Amino acid sequence: MGVTKSEIFTQEQNNLAKIAKVLGHPARIAILQHLFKINSCVCGDLVEVIGLAQPTISQHLKELKNLNLIKGNIEGTSVCYCIDQENWKEIRILLNNFLNFNSNSSNCC
Amino acid sequence: MGVTKSEIFTQEQNNLAKIAKVLGHPARIAILQHLFKINSCVCGDLVEVIGLAQPTISQHLKELKNLNLIKGNIEGTSVCYCIDQENWKEIRILLNNFLNFNSNSSNCC
DNA sequence: TTATTATATTGCAATATTACGATTAATAAT
DNA sequence: ATTATTAATCGTAATATTGCAATATAATAA
Numbered sequence: 562m563g564v565t566k567s568e569i570f571t572q573e574q575n576n577l578a579k580i581a582k583v584l585g586h587p588a589r590i591a592i593l594q595h596l597f598k599i600n601s602c603v604c605g606d607l608v609e610v611i612g613l614a615q616p617t618i619s620q621h622l623k624e625l626k627n628l629n630l631i632k633g634n635i636e637g638t639s640v641c642y643c644i645d646q647e648n649w650k651e652i653r654i655l656l657n658n659f660l661n662f663n664s665n666s667s668n669c670c
Numbered sequence: 671m672g673v674t675k676s677e678i679f680t681q682e683q684n685n686l687a688k689i690a691k692v693l694g695h696p697a698r699i700a701i702l703q704h705l706f707k708i709n710s711c712v713c714g715d716l717v718e719v720i721g722l723a724q725p726t727i728s729q730h731l732k733e734l735k736n737l738n739l740i741k742g743n744i745e746g747t748s749v750c751y752c753i754d755q756e757n758w759k760e761i762r763i764l765l766n767n768f769l770n771f772n773s774n775s776s777n778c779c
Numbered sequence: 780t781t782a783t784t785a786t787a788t789t790g791c792a793a794t795a796t797t798a799c800g801a802t803t804a805a806t807a808a809t
Numbered sequence: 810a811t812t813a814t815t816a817a818t819c820g821t822a823a824t825a826t827t828g829c830a831a832t833a834t835a836a837t838a839a
Binding site for chain 4: 780781782783784785786787788789790791792793794795796797798799800801802803804805806807808809
């Protein structure tokens with residue numbers, strides 16, 4: 562059906578999956594890495610940096626914004642994007658909690 | 671087109687995205703959480719635990735196996751699944767590196 | 780051999796995603 | 810006012826994903 566059955570999962574599971582899903586595209590990873598690297602706002606040059614068409618980048622930015630991974634501020638004709646630091650902290654905690662669940666390595670296989 | 675342009679991204683970006691993509695479904699998160707929780711193999715009861723049809727679970731398990739997040743060992747008529755500890759360590763490092771890229775919080779927006 | 784049990788594969792319908800050309804909206808420059 | 814410039818939105822084609830029924834496969838049990 563192409564539609565995920567979110568009802569049968571916990572909030573946390575749906576949340577984790579949603580965040581991971583947004584990170585599940587190299588263009589969005591590249592955008593985030595660029596924002597981290599320059600450590601400030603980016604106004605406009607993302608299309609050149611990434612190498613996809615402008616509407617495509619705009620779409621990816623929208624998805625990142627929807628989950629509050631980034632923020633956008635209008636600055637004249639252009640828009641400045643940067644990491645949403647507060648939310649990013651929470652996301653990092655959420656993902657780290659999952660990643661470090663323990664791994665007692667009591668492997669039986 | 672529905673097809674990702676991986677050629678224009680770095681190996682690391684594609685790698686990160688691939689892993690995140692697999693984590694981007696609540697059923698697969700739930701499977702991993704269950705494997706972590708019981709901290710050993712699971713033989714068979716995943717279908718009941720998760721609550722999706724058997725072919726659907728089998729498909730999700732396949733995707734997790736393809737990226738070496740889990741291992742499967744045949745045990746008589748059933749198959750036992752567990753976290754692939756070695757690979758999991760690498761994945762954790764890869765994701766942690768990305769998540770903790772710095773966040774100097776020199777927010778300009 | 781013939782069930783039985785457990786998992787994988789196939790095929791398919793419904794929906795989602797990716798990418799981009801064309802267009803639009805909003806401001807800036809002339 | 811007219812003309813850039815910048816980014817969002819719309820529309821659409823190609824492809825991917827999700828979920829399951831039906832079926833296949835593989836190993837053991839009767």
